[in-house]
Amino acid sequence: MxxxxxxxxxxxxxxxxxxxxxxxxxxxxxxxxxxxxxxxxxxxxxxxxxxxxxxxxxxxxxxxxxxxxxxxxxxxxxxxxxxxxxxxxxxxxxxxxxxxxxxxxxxxxxxxxxxxxxxxxxxxxxxxxxxxxxxxxxxxxxxxxxxxxxxxxxxxxxxxxxxxxxxxxxxxxxxxxxxxxxxxxxxxxxxxxxxxxxxxxxxxxxxxxxxTFDWIGLGLAFLVLFGIFSGLASGPRMGWNDNTIVMRLLGSAVLVVVFIIWELRAPYPLLDLSLFRSRQFCLTMLSSFIFGAGFYASIYFIPVFVQTIQNYSATRAGLLLATSGVVMLLFFPIGGRVTDSVSAHIPIAVGLLIFSIGYFLIQAADVNTAFWVMVVYLAVNRVGLSLAIPALSAAALRAVPIEKLARGTSSSNFFLTMGGGFGVALLTAFFELRTRFHSEAIVSTQTPANKTTLELLGGVQNLLAGTGMSDLAQA
Known part of the structure; x- marks a missing residue:
């Protein structure tokens, strides 16, 4: 045939x-x-x-x-x-x-x-x-x-x-x-x-x-996500008091309330809010959101940091991320076994602690931090993630009735991924604010009385003079 x-x-x-x-x-x-x-x-x-x-x-x-x-x-x-x-x-x-x-x-x-x-x-x-x-x-x-x-x-x-x-x-x-x-x-x-x-x-x-499908709920979800992400992304550039930014963020907050009210009344809700009556499920979704924010923000910003600050090539930045992926590959089975052996809240708590320690180490990185030191920092972070993720999945599924297992799984994936987008947007806003702060601080020191700046400009002028450029071009 x-x-x-x-x-x-x-x-x-x-x-x-x-x-x-x-x-x-x-x-x-x-x-x-x-x-x-x-x-x-x-x-x-x-x-x-x-x-x-x-x-x-x-x-x-x-x-x-x-x-x-x-x-x-x-x-x-x-x-x-x-x-x-x-x-x-x-x-x-x-x-x-x-x-x-x-x-x-x-x-x-x-x-x-x-x-x-x-x-x-x-x-x-x-x-x-x-x-x-x-x-x-x-x-x-x-x-x-x-x-x-x-x-x-x-x-x-x-x-x-x-x-x-x-x-x-x-x-x-x-x-x-x-x-x-x-x-x-x-x-x-x-x-x-x-x-x-x-x-x-x-x-x-x-x-x-x-x-039947909850198309209204889906439309509201898209509007909420767009409003939050665009507001956080554009806030540092346009100003947090800008009418557009205020309307986006306030509008998103209002739409979240509308979304919740609609989902409670919809005959076939997009997100089954009855699952959140379980305290364990609520805490699991919150943890998924936090881990998603931390994980996706790190895999977005670390390549940017090492390429723009430490002058890594794209290949070297990729290798750095790959080493952390290998750590997850090794520790995920261990996380699964630990979850089978003890109560899920233990590996979640321990994983969150190790995850946070990894971020504390990463925040100390600067232009002189060696490649293998960055590897160790990321490895610590990923060990915590590998311990927590299997436990989060297990805890979420244990907290829902068997007939709502599919809805529980989709909710867990939704909060993990949404947390990732929120983490990237929030860290971008923080990065832009700190960049502007340091730029303004540097500008305020650039006066004729700044000897360091005068020495630097003199050195640059001498270098340019050695190239045979005219005085006008050097200026």
Missing amino acids: AVSDDASSMNSDDLSLRFGPAYRWLVTLTVMTGTMALGLASSMVNVAVPSVIGAYGIGLDQAQWMATGFLGTMAAVMLVSAWLIEVLGQRITFTVTMAMFGFGSLLSATAPNFDILILGRVLQGAATGVGYPLAMFCLFSVFPPERRGTALGINGLISVLSPTFGPVAGGIAIDAISWRFLFLLPLPFCTVALLLGLIFLPGKKLVKPLP
């Missing part, structure tokens, strides 16, 4: 009969190839921030939209993934997701201006928000309950490997070719995954009438 024979109508049982015992591994290969593409896009772009700033002549407050636009869209769209799978089925959802991701990558690679680049990143974020939950759904559909631990292990391995080695591949692409080529690196994985999805994933006839 040819692969194309009524493929779109074949369900998982038909495909399993066609391909035999190897079918579950063919599905695994399909979704893991797609997950690899998504993981590369979420991590490798951070080493390109200084290059993009130089290419478009923008500031860090605008460049951060490459991260916050991606993460904010990813967080919101994650809440839509279950509905899309139910309506469209695995094959259509997967292939459309890969096509959208590929188009977003091409758009970013060829962007004539920064706005088009951000549009491409938003499309990538939307595809990633659907793709990650979809990958887990596809694996669970082909593995029996007693083998799903294997599926979780494979998915976890790819989810860690791609962000680990993505920055290195991205750094090499930037140094050897161009920052634009970086956006093309995931395309081979994306193309292969799309073709495999057309062959191996089961189809489904369109459900009529369509299941």
Whole structure:
């Protein structure tokens, strides 16, 4: 039988009969190839921030939209993934997701201006928000309950490997070719995954009438995220008293209240707020938000710091992130075992403490901090993260009824990713404020009485004089 024979109508049982015992591994290969593409896009772009700033002549407050636009869209769209799978089925959802991701990558690679680049990143974020939950759904559909631990292990391995080695591949692409080529690196994985999805994933006839979905809640979520992120990003540049900034932040606060009221009354809420009646679930979501903010802010700002302050190449910055990824790869299984052995609040508390110690060490870094010292600082931070994340997932799932397990999982992913976007936006605002403070402090000292400045200018003048430049040019 040819692969194309009524493929779109074949369900998982038909495909399993066609391909035999190897079918579950063919599905695994399909979704893991797609997950690899998504993981590369979420991590490798951070080493390109200084290059993009130089290419478009923008500031860090605008460049951060490459991260916050991606993460904010990813967080919101994650809440839509279950509905899309139910309506469209695995094959259509997967292939459309890969096509959208590929188009977003091409758009970013060829962007004539920064706005088009951000549009491409938003499309990538939307595809990633659907793709990650979809990958887990596809694996669970082909593995029996007693083998799903294997599926979780494979998915976890790819989810860690791609962000680990993505920055290195991205750094090499930037140094050897161009920052634009970086956006093309995931395309081979994306193309292969799309073709495999057309062959191996089961189809489904369109459900009529369509299941109810909370589109109003989704729209409110997007408005809240955009208002907060744009307000924090533009505040230092436009001024916190600027009417636009005040309206964005106050409007977001009002919309949060409206969102909560709507979700409490909606027949099919986007975010099931009844789960938050559990104190354990509330604390777990808060912890997920904090860890997401710290983790994503670090993988965004550390490459910027080492490239702009310590003059690292993009490849060297990628290697720095890769070493921290290897630490997570080693300690995640340990974190899982610890979670199985003791109450979840213990590894969460210990992980948060170690995570904070790592940040305390990182904040002491300066222009003279050695590469391997930075590696140690990041390693300490990632050990704490590796201990806490498995415990957070376990605590969240233990706190919800079995019939609401899927909603609990989507809520946990939503708060982790939303925390990431918030962390990047908040740290960007802090960075801009401190940069302006120090710039003004330096300017205030530049007077004719400043001997250090006069000596520096004299030295520069002597250097220029040695080049044969005219006095007018030197001035």
